[in-house]
Amino acid sequence: MARRNDKRSRLVTAADKLFHEQGVSTTTLANIAQLADVPLGNVYYYFKSKESIVLAVIDYRRKLIQAQFDELNGIDSTLVRLQTLVRQTTAHSEQTANFGDALGSLCQELGKQGGQIAAAAADLMQEIMNWCEKQFVSLGKGEKAKQLAMILLSSLQGISLLTLTFKNATYTNQQADYLVNWLETV
Amino acid sequence: MARRNDKRSRLVTAADKLFHEQGVSTTTLANIAQLADVPLGNVYYYFKSKESIVLAVIDYRRKLIQAQFDELNGIDSTLVRLQTLVRQTTAHSEQTANFGDALGSLCQELGKQGGQIAAAAADLMQEIMNWCEKQFVSLGKGEKAKQLAMILLSSLQGISLLTLTFKNATYTNQQADYLVNWLETV
DNA sequence: GTCTATAGGCAGATAGAC
DNA sequence: GTCTATCTGCCTATAGAC
Numbered sequence: 001m002a003r004r005n006d007k008r009s010r011l012v013t014a015a016d017k018l019f020h021e022q023g024v025s026t027t028t029l030a031n032i033a034q035l036a037d038v039p040l041g042n043v044y045y046y047f048k049s050k051e052s053i054v055l056a057v058i059d060y061r062r063k064l065i066q067a068q069f070d071e072l073n074g075i076d077s078t079l080v081r082l083q084t085l086v087r088q089t090t091a092h093s094e095q096t097a098n099f100g101d102a103l104g105s106l107c108q109e110l111g112k113q114g115g116q117i118a119a120a121a122a123d124l125m126q127e128i129m130n131w132c133e134k135q136f137v138s139l140g141k142g143e144k145a146k147q148l149a150m151i152l153l154s155s156l157q158g159i160s161l162l163t164l165t166f167k168n169a170t171y172t173n174q175q176a177d178y179l180v181n182w183l184e185t186v
Numbered sequence: 187m188a189r190r191n192d193k194r195s196r197l198v199t200a201a202d203k204l205f206h207e208q209g210v211s212t213t214t215l216a217n218i219a220q221l222a223d224v225p226l227g228n229v230y231y232y233f234k235s236k237e238s239i240v241l242a243v244i245d246y247r248r249k250l251i252q253a254q255f256d257e258l259n260g261i262d263s264t265l266v267r268l269q270t271l272v273r274q275t276t277a278h279s280e281q282t283a284n285f286g287d288a289l290g291s292l293c294q295e296l297g298k299q300g301g302q303i304a305a306a307a308a309d310l311m312q313e314i315m316n317w318c319e320k321q322f323v324s325l326g327k328g329e330k331a332k333q334l335a336m337i338l339l340s341s342l343q344g345i346s347l348l349t350l351t352f353k354n355a356t357y358t359n360q361q362a363d364y365l366v367n368w369l370e371t372v
Numbered sequence: 373g374t375c376t377a378t379a380g381g382c383a384g385a386t387a388g389a390c
Numbered sequence: 391g392t393c394t395a396t397c398t399g400c401c402t403a404t405a406g407a408c
Contacts, residue, residue, distance in 0.1 A: 007374095023298060025211045028401060039375050044403070099298050107351040108294045112209060112285050122351045129348075150348065150357060151341070151364065158344025162315075162336065165293040165308045174333065175340060193392095214383065225393050227386085236384070 008046045010036040016057045020102040024054060024109050051117060054110070058120045061103060065124065069131055078138045079183060082152070085132075086179045089156060093169035101160035103128075129153055141186070148186060155179060194232045196222040202243045206288040210240060210295050237303060240296070244306045247289060251310065255317055264324045265369060268338070271318075272365045275342060279355035287346035289314075315339055327372070334372060341365060 014036035018027040029050060033040045047053045068088070075081040089096075099105070107125055110118045129149050136145035159175040200222035204213040215236060219226045233239045254274070261267040275282075285291070293311055296304045315335050322331035345361040 021298060023211065023295060025209065026299075029403085030401080041375055041377080041404085042373085045373070045375095048403095050402070100294060104347055105294060105298075108286055108291060108347055109209060111350040111353075112207060112291075113212075122353070125348070125351050147360065147364065150345070150361065154344030154348050154357075154361060155337070155340055156344065157347045158340030158342065159336070161290055161294055161343045161347070162311070162340050164297040165311050167297075167308075171336060171340075175336065178333065178337065215385085216383080227393055227395080228391085230385070231391065231393095234385095 007036070007038050007042070011038060011043060011046055011053065012056050012060050015053050016060055016102070019054070019057055020105060021099045023105065029053075054117050055120055058106065058117075058124060061106070062124050062127070065103075065128065078135050082132070082135050082183050083180045086152075086156070086176050086183070089160075090173050090176045093163065093172035096160050096163045096172055097167050097169040098164070100164035101157065104157045104160050125153075139186075152179065152183075193222070193224055193228070197224055197229060197232055197239070198242050198246050201239050202246055202288070205240070205243055206291060207285050209291065215239075240303050241306055244292065244303075244310060247292070248310055248313070251289075251314065264321050268318070268321050268369050269366045272338075272342070272362050272369070275346075276359050276362045279349065279358040282346050282349045282358055283353050283355045284350070286350035287343060290343045290346050311339075325372075338365065338369075 011032060015027070015032045018031050018035060022031075029043055030040055032053065033043050043053075047056065072081050072084055075084060103121070103124060106121045107118075110121045112118075132149035132152055133145045136148045139145075141148055155175065156179070159172055163169060163171040197218060201213070201218045204217055204221060208217075215229055216226055218239065219229050229239075233242065258267050258270055261270060289307070289310060292307045293304075296307045298304075318335035318338055319331045322334045325331075327334055341361065342365070345358055349355060349357040
């Protein structure tokens with residue numbers, strides 16, 4: 001059972017990395033199996049199709065984001081909590097310059113295809129949106145909280161795309177500075 | 187010669203549509219040929235590879251954007267010029283909800299692969315960035331013009347992604363309202 | 373549970389008749 | 391210039407030995 005989970009999780013993290021770096025459709029099961037050091041045919045013992053691997057990756061992403069929120073929720077000040085979320089994006093700005101934002105890429109690629117997979121990725125983005133909205137409510141923004149969450153999230157996603165496009169991590173870092181200030185004036 | 191250009195341009199517009207709706211890597215030459223009503227084998231008389239079709243599509247996108255800027259440049263007020271750019275995004279908000287932003291999708295998908303194609307798509311995004319920066323300079327924003335262009339463009343790209351993700355054109359429309367006001371307070 | 377071998381299909385690209 | 395037929399290789403998925 002330990003070994004089963006071990007191979008399964010190795011496949012998921014390998015798929016997550018490759019989906020982020022190359023995109024879902026250009027990543028083959030052979031790529032994933034090789035990176036996870038699992039024989040190709042064995043992949044189908046753990047996942048019945050490529051689609052189910054994508055779902056497992058989205059679930060893995062959900063856990064990563066949940067852990068991030070658990071950490072953020074430990075911060076007393078709501079303003080600092082939001083500012084820390086923004087600051088955290090700069091930690092991977094080099095990775096963003098090379099491959100973009102992992103969730104944003106998934107939503108962009110899968111969103112067009114529609115179906116169950118797109119919905120699963122959208123759910124995850126919605127969770128982030130909800131968390132942000134909750135923070136703005138906590139800041140007393142009331143009815144404006146939803147729109148503020150939309151502005152913040154779209155700014156973060158947009159700058160990730162520009163950072164990837166221009167292959168320049170500085171964009172993410174500058175935007176983070178701007179947004180940290182913006183949060184204080186909102 | 188007329189026929190040559192006719193088939194060629196039919197292939198380019200078909201590819202442009204399919205790349206936008208399905209993504210580049212999932213679109214096959216057979217898909218493009220069928221939509222353009224050109225036999226599959228004949229595609230290679232006009233393009234030596236799929237990659238060269240992608241480059242032609244980016245070039246086609248460049249002309250579309252150039253035409254858009256030609257129109258915008260006819261507007262006297264710089265502020266109204268920028269506001270019109272923002273308002274224009276709402277014209278395709280339904281399409282955005284289904285397939286995202288055409289150029290943004292290209293940059294997202296191709297950006298990871300790197301190489302000549304990614305650079306061509308980035309060039310196009312840079313042209314938009316430059317145009318926006320020029321407007322902010324014209325508004326007397328001086329050194330801040332570059333950052334303001336970045337903020338505007340990332341907001342537009344980010345909201346396109348969220349509009350696609352949540353399959354809701356309202357996001358684009360609300361963000362346009364917000365940005366039109368923001369432009370006045372900047 | 374694990375892995376090899378391979379089926380079956382479709383992709384990009386080419387050859388060559390017309 | 392145009393189009394049919396096809397090559398070659400890779401991809402997802404399965405069969406079945408161990």
